[in-house]
Amino acid sequence: MQAEERQLRxxxxxxxxxxxxLDELARQVNASVSTVRRDVSALETQGKCRRTHxxxxxxxxxxxxxxxxxxxxQQVVEKEAIGKAxxxxxxxxxxxxxxxxxxxxxxxxxxQDKKPQIVTNSLPIANLYASDHLVEIILSGGVIxxxxxxxxxxxxxxxxxxxxxxxxxxxxxxxxxxxxxxSHALLIEIQxxxxxxxQKVIFCFDHTKLNHKAVSFLxxxxxxxxxxxxxxxxxxxxxxxxxxxxxxxxx
Amino acid sequence: MQAEERQLRxxxxxxxxxxxxLDELARQVNASVSTVRRDVSALETQGKCRRTHxxxxxxxxxxxxxxxxxxxxQQVVEKEAIGKAxxxxxxxxxxxxxxxxxxxxxxxxxxQDKKPQIVTNSLPIANLYASDHLVEIILSGGVIxxxxxxxxxxxxxxxxxxxxxxxxxxxxxxxxxxxxxxSHALLIEIQxxxxxxxQKVIFCFDHTKLNHKAVSFLxxxxxxxxxxxxxxxxxxxxxxxxxxxxxxxxx
DNA sequence: AGTTTTCTTGCAAAATCTTCCAAATTCTTC
DNA sequence: GAAGAATTTGGAAGATTTTGCAAGAAAACT
Numbered sequence: 001m002q003a004e005e006r007q008l009r010x011x012x013x014x015x016x017x018x019x020x021x022l023d024e025l026a027r028q029v030n031a032s033v034s035t036v037r038r039d040v041s042a043l044e045t046q047g048k049c050r051r052t053h054x055x056x057x058x059x060x061x062x063x064x065x066x067x068x069x070x071x072x073x074q075q076v077v078e079k080e081a082i083g084k085a086x087x088x089x090x091x092x093x094x095x096x097x098x099x100x101x102x103x104x105x106x107x108x109x110x111x112q113d114k115k116p117q118i119v120t121n122s123l124p125i126a127n128l129y130a131s132d133h134l135v136e137i138i139l140s141g142g143v144i145x146x147x148x149x150x151x152x153x154x155x156x157x158x159x160x161x162x163x164x165x166x167x168x169x170x171x172x173x174x175x176x177x178x179x180x181x182x183s184h185a186l187l188i189e190i191q192x193x194x195x196x197x198x199q200k201v202i203f204c205f206d207h208t209k210l211n212h213k214a215v216s217f218l219x220x221x222x223x224x225x226x227x228x229x230x231x232x233x234x235x236x237x238x239x240x241x242x243x244x245x246x247x248x249x250x251x
Numbered sequence: 252m253q254a255e256e257r258q259l260r261x262x263x264x265x266x267x268x269x270x271x272x273l274d275e276l277a278r279q280v281n282a283s284v285s286t287v288r289r290d291v292s293a294l295e296t297q298g299k300c301r302r303t304h305x306x307x308x309x310x311x312x313x314x315x316x317x318x319x320x321x322x323x324x325q326q327v328v329e330k331e332a333i334g335k336a337x338x339x340x341x342x343x344x345x346x347x348x349x350x351x352x353x354x355x356x357x358x359x360x361x362x363q364d365k366k367p368q369i370v371t372n373s374l375p376i377a378n379l380y381a382s383d384h385l386v387e388i389i390l391s392g393g394v395i396x397x398x399x400x401x402x403x404x405x406x407x408x409x410x411x412x413x414x415x416x417x418x419x420x421x422x423x424x425x426x427x428x429x430x431x432x433x434s435h436a437l438l439i440e441i442q443x444x445x446x447x448x449x450q451k452v453i454f455c456f457d458h459t460k461l462n463h464k465a466v467s468f469l470x471x472x473x474x475x476x477x478x479x480x481x482x483x484x485x486x487x488x489x490x491x492x493x494x495x496x497x498x499x500x501x502x
Numbered sequence: 503a504g505t506t507t508t509c510t511t512g513c514a515a516a517a518t519c520t521t522c523c524a525a526a527t528t529c530t531t532c
Numbered sequence: 533g534a535a536g537a538a539t540t541t542g543g544a545a546g547a548t549t550t551t552g553c554a555a556g557a558a559a560a561c562t
Contacts, residue, residue, distance in 0.1 A: 004308055005269075005270040032551070032552050033508095034552055034553075037508095053509085053560070123378070123390075130397070131400070136394065138395075138406070139374075139390065139394075144381055284543095304519085304550070
């Protein structure tokens with residue numbers, strides 16, 4: 001590949017991913033880490049991105065929850081790990097319903113090789129693969145919920161009610177032995193439709209969500225097939241998981 | 252092969268590929284790398300491409316106009332003018348169906364003050380106002396058409412069939428006294444649904460589209476209420492407009 | 503403090519560029 | 533049509549750039 005083409009592709013990839021490790025970039029453009037490092041340095045002098053330790057990021061991150069701020073850089077690492085582990089559960093060519101939310105966004109980033117068919121109401125995920133010919137994206141309709149870039153409303157719920165997918169990859173605000181809870185009431189109905197339409201249901205939770213309860217009830221544990229999380233599950237919750245035949249996956 | 256023909260084909264190939272190595276070009280035109288290198292140098296002095304190490308690239312990055320990296324396309328000035336003029340036709344608070352396409356994107360940019368409710372299948376327009384609380388965006392569902400960022404397919408058509416809006420702001424590839432034409436067959440059905448669902452239909456055409464015919468028929472002139480364009484309309488077309496009570500708006 | 507990861511620097515291999523030359527092609531002139 | 537001149541083409545030698553790797557330095561994590 002040409003040097004300029006490589007740099008352009010790095011730039012484009014960064015636009016979508018906001019942040020990327022040099023390793024990941026090297027894989028993306030099929031070059032060595034050294035070369036990518038030099039490319040990123042060149043792009044930095046052109047003012048097109050900023051180098052960080054181990055990677056690069058775009059200058060103007062999107063102004064929503066997907067922003068990688070230094071504040072929750074720790075969280076990002078965990079979400080990356082969850083994302084990678086969860087993506088590994090998807091088989092090549094499967095149809096995947098994907099929830100909106102930053103954790104699920106990180107799952108999406110690792111799905112490219114699986115050539116999946118993704119059905120989602122998440123604008124960031126849609127943008128991630130908007131010009132990728134390997135990944136087919138079906139976007140639900142709906143009203144854009146400003147800050148989050150999520151499509152909500154009856155149009156979105158209808159879309160998922162009509163769909164059938166192999167897997168649903170979901171997230172929520174909390175999970176306890178009593179079930180899964182979310183704080184965005186607007187999303188509940190849509191998420192329930194997503195769960196209804198999928199053969200297999202995978203939930204992703206970072207450890208802060210375990211045994212945490214939020215306002216609205218989303219679903220019973222028995223609808224869940226797999227939980228992906230980043231730390232060992234507390235005993236009482238693990239018991240509940242066992243009773244409901246929920247598989248637990250750690251990175 | 253003639254030298255000129257070779258250079259023409261190199262130029263054409265670059266237009267398609269955006270980047271190419273000399274090796275690849277040599278294979279394309281069936282000549283040696285040395286020869287192709289000279290050709291590329293010649294094309295560079297003519298200002299038709301730029302040499303890079305190991306290859307060449309076109310000067311104007313192939314901005315699919317829709318690509319989210321806000322790269323500029325040709326005729327930006329005209330499109331801006333049309334966009335501004337067209338936006339002025341929208342009343343505050345109206346519901347507006349917006350077609351996908353670069354011209355309409357420029358209309359969208361000037362709509363913020365009108366606090367409109369926008370219904371669209373254009374991902375770039377959706378992104379434009381994704382985190383704006385003044386403009387409500389309803390995105391149609393659908394499959395993302397890779398490089399264009401347009402939502403297509405039955406889901407999209409259905410959405411518009413169910414909608415009702417005050418205005419539809421549309422574009423197409425050409426307009427003649429016989430009607431409006433577009434080249435993307437995938438979009439025709441969706442655009443027809445858009446036109447059907449709107450009280451008032453506005454079409455935007457830059458002057459290159461006037462009296463230009465494309466593959467697929469989109470609609471008759473009598474469905475149009477207003478045409479916004481950037482140069483005076485040719486007499487025969489203007490006659491047809493008058494017969495169909497079409498108002499013409501120039502910036 | 504010690505371990506791991508990443509960065510820098512220097513270097514050698516690979517790829518590419520320039521320059522030059524000879525063969526091939528085309529053009530000119532007779 | 534043929535001989536000679538001019539141009540184009542393909543390739544080779546040496547210069548230059550790019551690339552990937554490795555060792556020590558710096559930074560981050562535990």
